[in-house]
Amino acid sequence: xxxxxxxxxxxxxxxxxxxxxxxVLALAxxxxxxxxxxxxxxxxxxxxxxxxxxxxxxSRGAVTPADATFIQPWMTFDYVNHIFSLPPAYLQATIAIxxxxxxxxxxxxxxxxxxxxxxxxxxQLQQAVASHAPQSQ
Amino acid sequence: MNEILAALLSFLLLYxxxxxxxxxxxxxxxxxxxxxxVLLAAGAxxxxxxxxxxxxxxxxxxxxxxxxxxDYFLAKRYGPSVTKRLHVKIPWYIDRLxxxxxxxxxxxxxxxxFIGTADVIANLLAGFIKVSWQEFLLWDxxxxxxSLFYILYLGYFLGIYWMTFSGILSIVGWIFFVIFAIAxxxxxxxxxxxxxxxxxxxx
Numbered sequence: 295x296x297x298x299x300x301x302x303x304x305x306x307x308x309x310x311x312x313x314x315x316x317x318v319l320a321l322a323x324x325x326x327x328x329x330x331x332x333x334x335x336x337x338x339x340x341x342x343x344x345x346x347x348x349x350x351x352x353s354r355g356a357v358t359p360a361d362a363t364f365i366q367p368w369m370t371f372d373y374v375n376h377i378f379s380l381p382p383a384y385l386q387a388t389i390a391i392x393x394x395x396x397x398x399x400x401x402x403x404x405x406x407x408x409x410x411x412x413x414x415x416x417x418q419l420q421q422a423v424a425s426h427a428p429q430s431q
Numbered sequence: 432m433n434e435i436l437a438a439l440l441s442f443l444l445l446y447x448x449x450x451x452x453x454x455x456x457x458x459x460x461x462x463x464x465x466x467x468x469v470l471l472a473a474g475a476x477x478x479x480x481x482x483x484x485x486x487x488x489x490x491x492x493x494x495x496x497x498x499x500x501x502d503y504f505l506a507k508r509y510g511p512s513v514t515k516r517l518h519v520k521i522p523w524y525i526d527r528l529x530x531x532x533x534x535x536x537x538x539x540x541x542x543x544x545f546i547g548t549a550d551v552i553a554n555l556l557a558g559f560i561k562v563s564w565q566e567f568l569l570w571d572x573x574x575x576x577x578s579l580f581y582i583l584y585l586g587y588f589l590g591i592y593w594m595t596f597s598g599i600l601s602i603v604g605w606i607f608f609v610i611f612a613i614a615x616x617x618x619x620x621x622x623x624x625x626x627x628x629x630x631x632x633x634x
Contacts, residue, residue: 310524310620317616321609324602331599338595364591368437370444377479400441 362420367405367412371397378423388422389415436465440472447482452494459498461551467582467604468597474586475593488583495575496568499554503567506558524619529560531618536562537570544574546611547604 358378365374375382375397386396393399393407405415442450451473458466470491477484513519532539536557543553557567585600586593 307620310616314613314616314620317609317613321606321613324606324609328599328602328606331602335595335599361591366437368441368444370441373444373476373481376481398445400445402437402441 362423365401365416365419365423367402367416368400370400371404374401374419374423378426380423380426384426385419385422389418433465436468439464439469443469443473443476444481448486448490451482451487451490455491455494456498459495459550460501463548465601467547468601470579470582471586471589471593471597471600474583474588475590476586477583478587478590484583484587488580491579491583492572492575495579496572499550499571499575500568502551502554503558503564503571506555507561508558510555510559527619528556528615532556532562533560536566540567540570541574543611544571544578545607547608549608549611550574 362378371385371391372382374380375385382397385391391404391408393404396404401415401419402412404410405412439450439454443454451469454464454469455466458464458469473482473487473491474484476482477487532553539553540557540562543549554571589596
């Protein structure tokens with residue numbers, strides 16, 4: 295083996311050792327981040343006892359109007375209507391949406407086109423969804 | 432939630448399976464999209480009855496396999512000629528990885544399906560070193576069936592809680608990626624644990 299090749303090989307070995315050290319360090323950081331997230335979930339009672347988790351997960355697909363804060367700007371009106379079991383015309387009438395694309399329109403898009411701020415529209419929507427509860431019961 | 436993910440989720444809600452196919456296909460080809468989070472969301476949407484679980488699964492499986500095959504054929508067809516034309520000298524560590532994949536194509540293709548962007552690298556290398564297409568397709572499909580099913584089902588299982596758990600799950604994904612990187616570094620450096628070396632010598 296030539297000297298130059300040998301030196302190159304040694305250099306690469308040094309590079310690999312550094313890469314290995316960085317990877318191990320990254321693994322340690324990720325492990326601490328994981329622990330942090332785990333503790334947050336535990337504090338917020340998402341990770342509790344086995345029975346409480348099973349009860350929560352049994353109703354994982356079900357969303358009630360009380361969960362209206364779950365609404366996000368990226369959601370479409372069609373999706374919101376679907377998960378909260380709202381009649382398609384309900385939000386259109388309550389929020390007075392005139393956009394022809396409704397309900398295949400995201401909340402963010404609608405806010406932009408109607409020159410509304412999301413901080414105004416989202417609470418309005420949440421209020422409308424929450425107030426639909428007595429009618430549906 | 433970042434803007435790209437929000438845009439992808441809106442796209443998914445608007446165009447359902449077409450959007451799911453396009454996101455997963457381009458992510459499998461090479462684009463660094465948050466495909467695992469999109470899969471988790473698709474599973475959650477399926478648990479709410481907005482998407483069909485099995486149709487979503489078939490769509491993502493098809494998209495991922497096609498995206499992987501695209502990478503494989505691209506590297507197989509143009510890889511050697513591009514490296515020759517650009518006078519790229521293959522470094523010795525790529526040579527070692529190359530040798531490892533030649534010796535363990537099934538294991539490499541199958542297990543990299545579970546590790547984020549590692550599958551793109553494995554697809555390109557498999558194409559470059561001309562692993563047989565039948566073998567690539569078989570192990571790619573098997574790996575994708577398991578890896579896609581478990582993420583999609585996890586989303587289905589978590590339902591409305593998917594957003595709450597997406598942070599911790601993405602950290603778990605990164606942990607797997609770093610473990611994979613450490614494994615690659617170990618393979619490239621040629622390091623063998625003493626215990627393993629002793630066993631081989633004894634045998």
